[in-house]
Amino acid sequence: MTAPTMQDVARLAGVSVKTVSNVINDYPYIRAETRTRVEHAIDELGYQLNTSARSLRSGRTRTLGLALPELSLPYFAELADRVIRAARRSGQVVQVETTNGDRTRELDLLRSPRLQFLDGLIFSPLGITPDDIDALPKALPVMLLGERIFGAPADHVTMHNVKAAAAATSHLVALGRRRIAVIGEHPDEVVGSAGLRLRGYREGLEQAGIDYDPALVVPAGLWHRANGASAMRELLGRGAAFDAVFAFNDTLALGAMRVLEEAGYRIPEDVAVMGFDDLDESQYSLPSLSSVDPGRAEIADLAVSMLLERIEGRVPEAPRLVEAPFAIVDRESTLGQGVDTSSSM
Structure with missing residues (x-):
């Protein structure tokens, strides 16, 4: 063919x-x-633009790099799909790399000679720190995603982690929940999704006049379903009373819901559950999972369009920081059967 x-x-x-x-x-x-x-x-x-002639004329390869921690987490898989679609609409192809969030692998990627075959790089780091800013390529336009590095000489698209987590907590309070547990803490983390979402959770409690209870905060290393299940077992083992759970991503929430149901809890009658990421599969769990839509589609589209503007020299030299809009999406795990509504923030 x-x-x-x-x-x-x-x-x-x-x-x-x-x-x-x-x-x-x-x-x-x-x-x-x-x-x-x-x-x-x-x-x-499955049409792909023939970039060979264009690259000879323009010096551009019309190839973008996308470096993500992993694709086994649905959030990053769905993000990658959206980035690839957005790039294709502009006649670009995307090369995907995974780093496992490991600092050494991320630094190796930033120093790799393979970067010379790219026009730009969309990079979501988890391992490197602000001390590694100098490792970012000087001659290659870079678009940063996530919360690991701020203040770098590169454009940056991120999400409202603190505001969104505070809104999710306030939403649970508005539904009458007062003992709200959280799953997904990374102890001592300040910069990063876990630290920022924990801060938002505490702000939401404070706004409602509810005291922060460390017994309701459960750590989870990797935000996978198995760790959500383990964290819920730990929470149940502590014996602390709770009537809601705010999981720091949907996969943690899905694992936690399985354990709650095995333990005989009714969702949401006994325990309301809220996730974060609004994955596609969250609409189809039983019960369907309420979640925070962090603006994943907007993040992907902005990352591609802003990176192309930078590649083509159509923007000022100063780096730009954009936060995508978020929304609270209510489903059965907070409102009960037959309800699926959303409210933008």
Whole structure:
């Protein structure tokens, strides 16, 4: 079989080849319905732009790097999918690397000669620290994701971890919950998702006039389902009374819910459960999981568009910091059967 062409995309979408080219090159004055048809045709056919001639003319490879801690966590897998889709719409391909959040592997990546074949890098670090800022490439545009490094000479897209966690806690309080446990603490962490979400949780309690109880805070190293289950067993073993659980990501929450149900707790009648990330699978768990949508789609789209602006020299030299909007998504694990509503913050 021959590779699909731009003409094939145009025929499937029912538009001209020029329109397909305009969509690929992110021309702004295209109707949303037309853009969507072309993007769906590109996805259905698996069309990829031939970048060889372009790179010879422009000196660009039209290849972006995406470095994530791991793809076994659904959040990063869904983020990668969104980044790849956004890049494809602009005629870019994406090379994905995983680092396991290990500082040595992250530094090796930043020093790798493979970077010379990229036009830019989207990088979500977990291992390196602000002391490693000098390791960031000087000649390659870099887009930072996450909360590990701030103040670097690079554009940065992140989420409202503190505000979103405070809003999630306040939301549980508004539902009448007063003994809210949290799962996913990383002891002594200040900079990072766990530390920031714990701060937001404490702010939410303070706003409600509820005392912070360390007995309701349970650590979990890697935020996987098995650790959510283990953390819930630890919480139950402590014997502390609780009527809600705020897990610092959805996979922790899903593991915790399994243990709660095995122990005979009704969700949400006995214990309301709130996650963070709003994974696709959270809509289909039993009960469906309430969660914080941290703006993953916006983070991916902004990361690609801002990085391309930087590559093309269309922005001021000073680095930019953008926080994506978030929303509280209520489902059965907080509101009971048959309810699925969301409220933007």
